[in-house]
Amino acid sequence: MMNDHLTLLRRLRAASPLDEVPTREALSCHLAARVDEVGAPAFAEFAYLQIVAAKTWGAERTAHFARVLRDARLSPKAQDKCPWRTAERLAEFLPVEWRAALLEQIAISRKGQAVFGRTIWSSDYTKSVLTALGRWTEHCESAGRDIVPKATSLHAYGLNLVQPDAAGKHTTTGTAANYLQRIVAGLAVATRGRFLSKACEFVVADWRERAKNEGASTKTGSQLVGASALYGLGFRLMAEANARSLRGIRAATLFRDGLVLAVGAALPERARALTWLEFDRTLTLIDRTHIYIELPGEALKYPEARKAQAGYDVIFENPGLAEALHAYRADFRPIFDDGLHLFPSVHGKPGAITSAHLGRLTGDITEREFGVRIPIHRLRDNVATEASENLIGGAYAAKTLLRHADEAITGRHYDHSEGLKAAQEFDDFIEKRRKISAELIL
Structure with a gap:
């Protein structure tokens, strides 16, 4: 007995390239009826219909x-929860005498309007401060210490943070320094300025200096493969997606992932900025x-107080x-949804x-390709290194690309150019010795 699926399947098999492709509306009605x-x-059944249709009309017309x-x-x-409400809930778990001042700080920061004598916090920084205060109070309760720190107790807490746990994992010196800074900043607000300790500020500065001298434990020289290599990998992934015989969510995701690398190398912004890219709003063709x-x-x-007036705009060729x-x-973005965000979620x-997802995504892709994880933020290191060696202006050009206020910041955190040029020259040498040279064209 013929059913709706077999009827449509027979029609698709008998169709010619000159026939009309079934519309999205007609296909939606068909699939809804079959699901019922x-x-x-x-x-x-429907996935097989696309395979049959693609043989007649091609991948693009059947996407x-x-x-x-x-x-x-x-x-x-569901939409992600409001970060400010999350911050308010975190404040509720802190000592009662701190809550009013912290909730007031949240309300001021949420409005984003400068208030004399107050520093505007971002939602992420607010949550980080409250989390640090929460961990500090738990530590004090278990250790029987006063929740208002002295230099000795704050330093001891830093040492406690970097101690390995039962699994051998430990907090890095840089992360510990951040925790101590947030505790001091949070207490200054929570006590309405009554907590002012030069000794504690000295402890924070000392831990920051230790972290600077140790360097980032998550950064290694093997992660410097060059911005050109990452940019090229992005185009290879897009070319692979474009060459697939079927335009499904896997092909769309592959193209999106390639675009992440290509855009990340061409526009070396932080992950948070890249998640803001949206057609016709923040990105215009x-x-x-x-x-x-x-x-x-x-x-x-x-700084939060500057965000309302400052921005970044550039036209590049x-x-x-x-x-x-x-x-x-x-061809590929509409497969996800009707939105315009450049990097949509596969999960609907x-x-x-999110910026965290963007970091994991680039890490997974580069680990498969290069054998080393290169999260999205480390693309900036690769851009700075390659720019320092190859652009006129060197480190100054890299500073401009990464929008650093001080050239020394670029040099300290991102420019690792020594030796990369030699590696590139060797790469050119072995590339010339290849028997077949092919260029992928999108």
């Missing part, structure tokens, strides 16, 4: 099949060669990346993927 009739097996299937399979995910980026201060690493963005918007969450 047979349940989950309808999804596998909307994947969107119909995705919409039917995914239920809308002027033509087939020029791209306009306009990021608000909220997306950037600026990059025909390859512009062409990739055009292809992505037309509204908006862009």
Whole structure:
């Protein structure tokens, strides 16, 4: 007995490239009816219909099949909770005598308007301060210490943080320094300025100096593969997605991941800024060669009081990346949803993927390709290193690219250029000795 699925399957098999492709609306109605009739097996049936249709009309003209299937399979995910409400809940677990002042600080920071004598905090920094205060009070309760620290007790807490646990894991010196700084900053607010200790501030400065001398334990020289290599990997992933015979969510995700690397190398911003990229809002395709980026201060690493007035905007010429963005918007981005965020979630969450997810994603991709994890923030190191060696202006050019106020910051944290040029010369040498040279064109 013929059912709706077999009827449509027979029609698709008999179709010619000149026939009309079934519309998204018609396919949505068909799939909804089949789900009501047979349940989950309808999804596998529909996926096979796309394979058959792609043989007749090609991957590009049948990409909307994947969107119909995705919409039917995914239920809308809830929006992430408001970070300020999370901060208010964290404040409720702190000593009662601190809560009023901390909640007042949250309210002032949430408005984002400068108040004389008060420092505006970001939501992330607020949560970090409250978390640090929470851990500090728990430590004091278990150790029988006063929750208002002295230099000796604060230093002892830093030493406690860096001690390995039963599994051998421990907090780094840099992280411990951050915890101590946040405790001191949080107590200054919580006590309405009554806690002022030069000795504790000296302890924080000492721990920061220790961290600076030790360097970042998560950064290694093997993570410096060069911005060009990361940019090239991004285009190889996009070319692979473009060459697939079927335009489904896997192909769309592969193209998106390639774009993450290419954009991250061409626009060396922090992960948070990259998650703000959105077509026609913060990213505008002027033509087939020029791209306009306009990021608000909220997306950037600026003091909170400056974010309302400051921003970042640039027009740069990059025909390859512009062409990739055009292809992505037309053919691959609509497979996720109707949104305009450059890097959407595979799991159907509204908006862009988080900055933490972006870091894990680039780490996973580069570990597979290069054998070493390079999270998104370390792309900045690769850009700075390559720019320092190859651009006119050297470290000053790298400083401008990374928008550092001081050239010394670039040199201390990001420029590791020594030896990279020699490695690149060797790479050029072995590339010339290849028997076959092929260039992937998107």
